[in-house]
Amino acid sequence: MTGAHAEELERELATCQSAPSDSSYEDYKALTAHDARLHELILCIADNAAVRQAFRAHALPSAHLRLAYNQPFGEQTMIEHRAIVDALVSGRQPQRRRRWPTTWNLPGPDPVPF
Numbered sequence: 001m002t003g004a005h006a007e008e009l010e011r012e013l014a015t016c017q018s019a020p021s022d023s024s025y026e027d028y029k030a031l032t033a034h035d036a037r038l039h040e041l042i043l044c045i046a047d048n049a050a051v052r053q054a055f056r057a058h059a060l061p062s063a064h065l066r067l068a069y070n071q072p073f074g075e076q077t078m079i080e081h082r083a084i085v086d087a088l089v090s091g092r093q094p095q096r097r098r099r100w101p102t103t104w105n106l107p108g109p110d111p112v113p114f
Contacts, residue, residue: 001045001088001089001091005045005088006088006089008041008045009038009041009042009045009085009088009089010085010089012034012037012038012041013038013081013082013085015030015034015037016030016031016033016034016078018078019031019074019075019077019078020074028074031074031077031078034081035077035081038081038085039055040052040055042084042088043055045088
């Protein structure tokens with residue numbers, strides 16, 4: 001992680017400073033665009049072409065399925081982005097989430113251990 005990388009990450013975080021207030025397209029499109037850019041930037045910094053290609057093929061096309069980034073999900077996304085950038089810049093590991101967000105309402109145990 002270079003100083004230039006850290007600055008790029010901070011600039012991207014600054015492009016979306018508040019969570020959407022509603023679930024309409026106009027409200028969540030800025031966060032959706034920011035989300036895609038941040039993930040792409042992290043993958044560019046990691047310099048792993050295979051993972052970047054997989055992300056582009058599988059994650060980006062499904063991003064439109066996130067129909068509502070409304071609160072609290074939008075707020076949670078922004079909090080997580082801040083924590084990820086802080087961890088990358090500082091070199092420390094981020095705190096792992098132990099449970100899926102309750103807004104997803106998934107039954108049973110966590111399908112993927114974090």
